[in-house]
Amino acid sequence: MPDGNPPDQIEAAVRAVLGTLSGDLTVTEAALLGELEALGREVKRAKSEIAALSVEDINESHIPAATDELDAVVEHTATATNEILDACETLEALQSKLDDGSAQALGNAVTRIYEACSFQDITGQRIAKVVSALKAIEARVAAVTGSFSSLPATVGKKADATEGEQLANGPQLPTNASSQADIDKLLASFD
Amino acid sequence: MDKNLNVLIVDDYKTMLRIIRNLLKQLEFDNVEEASDGQEALSKLRTGNFGLVISDWNMAPMTGLDLLKEVRADARLKETPFIMITAESKTENVVAAKQAGVSNYIVKPFNAETLRDKIEKVLGHA
Numbered sequence: 001m002p003d004g005n006p007p008d009q010i011e012a013a014v015r016a017v018l019g020t021l022s023g024d025l026t027v028t029e030a031a032l033l034g035e036l037e038a039l040g041r042e043v044k045r046a047k048s049e050i051a052a053l054s055v056e057d058i059n060e061s062h063i064p065a066a067t068d069e070l071d072a073v074v075e076h077t078a079t080a081t082n083e084i085l086d087a088c089e090t091l092e093a094l095q096s097k098l099d100d101g102s103a104q105a106l107g108n109a110v111t112r113i114y115e116a117c118s119f120q121d122i123t124g125q126r127i128a129k130v131v132s133a134l135k136a137i138e139a140r141v142a143a144v145t146g147s148f149s150s151l152p153a154t155v156g157k158k159a160d161a162t163e164g165e166q167l168a169n170g171p172q173l174p175t176n177a178s179s180q181a182d183i184d185k186l187l188a189s190f191d
Numbered sequence: 192m193d194k195n196l197n198v199l200i201v202d203d204y205k206t207m208l209r210i211i212r213n214l215l216k217q218l219e220f221d222n223v224e225e226a227s228d229g230q231e232a233l234s235k236l237r238t239g240n241f242g243l244v245i246s247d248w249n250m251a252p253m254t255g256l257d258l259l260k261e262v263r264a265d266a267r268l269k270e271t272p273f274i275m276i277t278a279e280s281k282t283e284n285v286v287a288a289k290q291a292g293v294s295n296y297i298v299k300p301f302n303a304e305t306l307r308d309k310i311e312k313v314l315g316h317a
Contacts, residue, residue, distance in 0.1 A: 081206040089213070111217060111303045114210050118300045121204040125249065125278055164229075164254030167287055171278035171299070178280040180298050180305055186285050187296060 014040045055145050063138045067131050074124045081120040088113050125170045192314045196242030197222045201232040201258065202276075203250040207299075211245060211276070214303050218310065229253025233261050236268055243314065248277035248284065256291060263292040272313040276301060 014036045025033065088110045095103040171177070178186070198220050200211045208225045215223050224239070226232035228250040236244070244262065248255040255275055262268045275288050278299040285296055295309040 078204075078206055082209070085206065085209050085213070092213075107217070111214070114213050115300065115302045117206060117210050121202070121207040122278055122299055124204060162254065162257050163287060164248065164256030164258075164260075167256065167279065167281075167284050168249040168254055169279060169281055169284070170249060172280050176281075178282065178285070178298065180301065183280070183285050183296050183298055186282060187289060190289050 010043050011040060050144075055141055058141050059138050059145070063134050063141075067134055070127050070131055074127055077120045077123060081117050084113065084117055122171050129170050192311060193242065194219045195222060196220075196314075197224065197240060198243045198245065199224050199226060199232060199235060199239070199241045201226045201229065201244065201246035201250070201255065203227050203247065207247065211306075214306055217303065218307055220310075229255060229258030229261070232258050236262065236271070237265070241271060243310070244271055244273045245276055246273065248275060248279045248288075256287060259288065259291045259293055274309055274313055276306075 017036055018033070091106060092110050095106055098106060198215060200208055200215070200223060202208050202211070202225075205227075208227075212223050212225070215221075224235060224241075226235050229246070230253040232244070232246065233253065235241075244258075246255040246258055253261075255277065259273055259275070262271055262273060269292075272294045273292070274295045274297060275293050276297040276299060277284070280298045288296055294313045297305055297309055
């Protein structure tokens, strides 16, 4: 069988089998021939369908555009968070000029803003997960459009990853995430 | 609790470093240094004198868990209190960190009270 992509190999196989058939066909040979012709048509149809999908666009423009947009989201949230933190630091500096009650109230409010600003880290990590999913899709699409040869191994964690890298899962969805109370309980179970 | 001790905070998100630094300031910890990954943290720890490490997990080129293992394997650093503050909330993560010798574990998003509570626990035992 000649080297090449599986569809080409199938076509070559069909031609090779047809070439061996000569003279009157038996019923079995005729059925086989029919099957092979149908197979050939299927391969041709699949090829033109894949071509019509313009899957190249996915890798040439859609995925790069999507990852660029997501990178920009992370950048915007970082800039805005730094602005918010600037403002909080200015407010905290005013505490000494206020009476105790007001200073306390302002301090509490600023603390809550600090706590809330961790959204930038959490959302950034979630977006990084989406970007790596998009890159995995990009690799698969490249494999399909490049040839019908076997797909590359799943894009995943490298084989020599440390335990820290292997367990770097990023934020879990709320339904799967352990709470601080769950974690405290788990840690206490070791004592 | 000695609030003059040097604290090393480690996170690859600058905003998170800034948040933790500000929360520490409210708790009157003013001697705070920063590192943005485990490797940078390790070299600061080896050349400095830190009484507390507060580290994220998910960083490159060295994760917080790998930093913790390096710290616990280093004769001079091994007793340093080490708090993990991370979005990694799976049981396997908490178990791995505990086995590596973590002093306490805070899941993101966290609040100031949790941070204060864990620091008090860890430094109380130090």
